[in-house]
Amino acid sequence: MDITVEGLRFSYNGKPVLQKINLTIQEEEILAIVGPNGSGKTTLLKNISGVLTPEEGAVYLDMKRVTDLSTREIARHLTAVEQEREVGFDFTVREIVAMGRIPYQGRFARETKEDERRIIKAMELANVTSFANRSIRELSGGEKQRTFLAMALSQEPKVLLLDEPTIHLDINYQIQIMEIVRQQAKTGLAVLMALHDLNLAAQYADRVALVHRGRLLAIGEPKEVLTPTNIRRAFETDVVVGHNPLTNSLYINTVPYRRKVSTPLGKVHVICGGGSGVAVLHALADRFSLSVGVISPLDSDFQAAQRLGAKIVIDAPFGPISPKAYKENLDTMRSSDGVVICDTPFGPGNLLNLRAALELENKVNIYVLNPEEIEKRDYTGGQAAQLVHQLVRSGAVPISSVKELKRCLAVDYCSTDRGVN
């Protein structure tokens, strides 16, 4: 059973809340509605479930307008769990799940065998059987939410609407809820849920609808909708969107706003790779103008450098550094005030970066992180270790932590500043 929303418009007390909403939800599909607080997610769900009546446009359940159906007819096809539901009296879990059968029962009807079968099955699906006889008021947030989910499932809906089903839940409960929902979607349920967690949406939704100020900003697959540009428009926040190899879904991280220093203390070149430069780059970014090299675009340090706006000397991956990149890197280093050598593993591919540092002949300050551990990350049969020891002997400063590095650089360059003034 499909839901179609056509040209929906709704306002509260004359203030428009939703405008020009068009969307469809199909069987076996999870559609997540995301958007900032107050963007209209809950109002949209209430318009679809029939709790509110659209001012313009309509919501169709298959071919029928939801507002033309009786409350009871709606409840046999579509149900919803609203945000933070409170139960009035201390019903047991079993009693609450059994209420899901109300749309099928007459006023004086007793529970039939069929009812009982559905109730037991729903309790199993939502994993609440073990506490079926406990009072709803004694349960944790996650157990409550699963109980309401079980109640909704015992109703045998074709369409399930969930408003923030994971709000205030610990991560393990969030995943439990989402897994149950996904399992149900696989068996034919159409699911529409409002989520504030973009990562859960990216991980579990087949499609995502991004709502902003009552309008649909974008709708489609997570990777089409959850782009940094869209998210910045809706949430006014910078994010990085990456691909999580563990779950094969997107991940979205916020990036805090960085204040750019108008006059950097100096230029620092960082030799890194394989993630060893991330901490150093982040530590130095707000006070120095950075450059990085030579590095391949596949390297995780590349992303950090790019994000922080560092100048990057790039070369192709999987081979030794080309003479052209080597030259460019050396020039960059020569024009720097300092060079930092991170505790990077060295192999034939990046060994030349150490050679380049040695070629500076101490005309530029060189800082080496944990030189005494070089043997552990030397994959060149001793050549890298030899180069590092040589650097230290000829005056490079050994540094034991990122914190110390920061302090050292600050002292070195602040005093130069003072000397100039």
Place this chain on the structure above:
Amino acid sequence: MRRSPRGYRRRVFVILLALAAVTLVAGVIVGPVYIPISDAFSHLIGRGISADGSPSVSYLIISQIRLPRVLLGLLVGCALAISGGTMQGLFRNPLASPYVLGIASGASTGASLIILLNLHGVLFLSLGAFIGGSLAVGIVYQLAQERDRKTSVYTLILAGVAVGALFSAVTSFMIFLSSGTERMTDVIFWTMGSLGRANWTYLCVLLPIVTLGSLVLIAFSRDLNALAMGEEGAFHLGINPETSKRIMLGVATLLTSSAVAFAGTIGFVGLIIPHIMRLIMGPDHRFLLPTTAIAGAIFLVWADMAARTVVRPAELPVGIITAFLGAPFFLYLLRTRKARM
């Protein structure tokens, strides 16, 4: 306390019905004039006419005084308790009751006005009470709803207390106006509550109202369960919350007003009995409402027996007894179950 389902519930039902039967008999036997149990039984099944064709004194006492009084007690107790249980369910709050919401005050003002206007007849009396009760609950409901579309329970109860006080003042004013007349005693009757004026005409009016009203409320007990999930929760279960609430509130008001019309304002039955029964039966209104109705009936008859006997040969208004029993119990509940309210 967790209840085990069907068997347990059935047992409670059977015990309550047995208690109701015992209560009926006890209520007929107990009284200032001693009537042997065997005589009382034979009178109850219609025997007691003397050889000369005139009824015996004891037969008259049973058939014209005690039996109507016990039956009125059963009906009034049932009406008050089931409407109390319904309102607690409707407003998802164990503090709600026909009295807290001002219905009883409104109904007694209406009934008092009918007496003052000297409009005789039980139908006028119940109509006046119903109009007064509906007016009170209408005002309270509107007030609570305008403040906040969700009908906040606290606003509702505060509004109920205020409207109840206003109607009580109107009743007191009417008592003041009628001071010295015979009607004054009649009006004072409403402010105290008593089953002493029971007669068969009253019963003929009250019986269909209480029976039908209770059946309607029991038919809507499923809706009350759904409403425990909140109005939206009820909607998603296929219940139209506004319609259900209006019907139940209307019927509960009718039941309370009728009870007030014939017995005056008897407090605490509608508050305490549903509460106790919820502890015994659990919150499922399909079982809670019927048992509450029976328990309320039993309770009021026993309270009336106490009212008739403690200061014999004089008689206390039964409202005093229910308040003496109910208020401390309510305070006890408030203390032990504070976290729940």
